[in-house]
Amino acid sequence: MNKWLILCLLPLLVGISGCQTTHDTTQNCSTPYCTVHHHGVDYTIRQELVGTEILTLILNTESMNSKDRQFWLMVYPALSDEQKQRLFNILDNERKQLQELEEFYRMKKAILELD
Numbered sequence: 001m002n003k004w005l006i007l008c009l010l011p012l013l014v015g016i017s018g019c020q021t022t023h024d025t026t027q028n029c030s031t032p033y034c035t036v037h038h039h040g041v042d043y044t045i046r047q048e049l050v051g052t053e054i055l056t057l058i059l060n061t062e063s064m065n066s067k068d069r070q071f072w073l074m075v076y077p078a079l080s081d082e083q084k085q086r087l088f089n090i091l092d093n094e095r096k097q098l099q100e101l102e103e104f105y106r107m108k109k110a111i112l113e114l115d
Contacts, residue, residue, distance in 0.1 A: 032046060032047050032048075033045065033046060033047060034046075034047050034049075034050055036050075036055070036059070038059045041066045041069075043059070043066075043069060043070055043073055044070070044073070044074065045073045045074070046073075046074075046076075046077045048077065049073065049076065049077070053088075054076065054084070054087070054088055054091070055073070057088065057091035057092060057095060058072050058073055058076075058091065060095070061091050061094060061095070062094070062098065063094055072087065
């Protein structure tokens with residue numbers, strides 16, 4: 001078996017979620033790229049992104065379409081450290097704000113149901 005395939009699948013073999021962010025995400029690797037299937041779309045990524053938080057953020061962001069996701073997944077390894085951190089901060093902030101909104105509306109709905 002190809003050593004890169006083993007490295008790519010290792011998180012799955014040992015029970016670590018890796019880039020599997022939902023039940024609809026699978027991965028298939030070949031050196032040096034992986035194909036990640038997420039919500040019905042295949043994305044080509046660099047093998048070093050497998051299992052990273054940035055991969056999870058890019059795949060799950062609501063502010064990108066599939067073409068935008070593919071662009072950022074391919075360009076990410078070439079970004080400077082500062083650019084990587086800025087992208088991470090933007091996507092992480094979006095995730096946190098959406099979680100806060102969901103919680104707010106969940107609480108509001110619970111209050112309305114009490115009335």
